[in-house]
Amino acid sequence: MSGLTPRFEGSYMGDATRLADDAVMECKICWSVYDPAEGCEVWQVPPHTPFSSLPDYWRCPTCDGAKEQFMVVSASPLPPAPEKSANTGSMMQTEQKHMSDPASSFARALEEVFTDIYASKMRGLPFVNEALHVKAVGFCTFEGQLVGALVTPWFMNLIAFPSAGADWSGVVSGSKKLLNFPSGSYEFTAVLRDGGAEALRGYWACSLFSPVFNFTTMLQAIDTAQAAVRGLLDPALNPQSGAAHTAKHTAQADQLPEKPDMGRRSLLVGRPTARAGA
Incomplete structure (x- = not known):
């Protein structure tokens, strides 16, 4: 059994900010593909829903794998990340x-x-x-x-x-x-x-x-x-x-x-x- 701390093993490291809205994702367990253009019929997710906008309880419709197990297949390049503000550290501590x-x-x-x-x-x-x-x-x-x-x-x-x-x-x-x-x-x-x-x-x-x-x-x-x-x-x-x-x-x-x-x-x-x- 895994520990209580989430394990981010996919290529986006569990960080949704690293994903473009058109990112096509693939489950590393069963190789099922999530394409934002198509959505997910099993979970009733409408087309044009980015992977980063999927609800927390969404899982692979084929093998029930966690979202964090998905790898990036293709995506548009992301713009440069903004500089961290002075209160970024306190915000992260609050979230943790x-x-x-x-x-x-x-x-x-x-x-x-x-x-x-x-x-x-x-x-x-x-x-x-x-x-x-x-x-x-x-x-x-x-x-x-x-x-x-x-x-x-x-x-x-x-x-x-x-x-x-x-x-x-x-x-x-x-x-x-x-x-x-x-x-x-x-x-x-x-x-x-x-x-x-x-x-x-x-x-x-x-x-x-x-x-x-x-x-x-x-x-x-x-x-x-x-x-x-x-x-x-x-x-x-x-x-x-x-x-x-x-x-x-x-x-x-x-x-x-x-x-x-x-x-x-x-x-x-x-x-x-x-x-x-x-």
């Missing part, structure tokens, strides 16, 4: 700090683990949607824990990675717990990975879709995952209001007086409601 924040690091670790699982165990199985690939979406920090969504070719889950120092000594993999968020309280399942990466020793997962044949493109899946994360953190979706919401939001999950309806898509279709007869 952003890329190394805990949420981004955890998202990359998730992607690496589940990309390996897909390649070694899941590819070709009947419940796998081969139109999708592994992508961590919308990860951010909420009250000390890392929250986001994970898209794979066989499931889409909300993920909550507990804050540093959280006690997992009594947590059993597969156990259930209600976690509180601005939009309400939702049932998550504990996931413990023996021998996994340090960042993945234990986290909580809430299933949104499994399997994921609802999605015909990766763009659809990513848009849905982003909507779910936004909904999770949107207090406007919470059925409680005012002081009642504040009290519920700060209470311990196992002390909640009511257990909400935990339909898979409750975040996508509306606010959570109490179970009948609760």
Whole structure:
């Protein structure tokens, strides 16, 4: 498994500023060609889209190789680079700090683990949607824990990675717990990975879709995952209001007086409601 630092092995060294808009690129793994004049039908990228303008989640449509694995086949010469300004160094340091924040690091670790699982165990199985690939979406920090969504070719889950120092000594993999968020309280399942990466020793997962044949493109899946994360953190979706919401939001999950309806898509279709007869 590769480390968490991106490896830029292509001839443009992962630096989009070194690419002309008409640069024709070739995957060094399978030799598939990306021609800006044609775009990419698989990823629904329109013609005349430069390689440097492709979204971060774009990958080789043939072998699923990363963008950084592409080599320049032909391109117009670039104009001379402008001189570096006095604040260039501070800008680079800010960007590096952003890329190394805990949420981004955890998202990359998730992607690496589940990309390996897909390649070694899941590819070709009947419940796998081969139109999708592994992508961590919308990860951010909420009250000390890392929250986001994970898209794979066989499931889409909300993920909550507990804050540093959280006690997992009594947590059993597969156990259930209600976690509180601005939009309400939702049932998550504990996931413990023996021998996994340090960042993945234990986290909580809430299933949104499994399997994921609802999605015909990766763009659809990513848009849905982003909507779910936004909904999770949107207090406007919470059925409680005012002081009642504040009290519920700060209470311990196992002390909640009511257990909400935990339909898979409750975040996508509306606010959570109490179970009948609760």
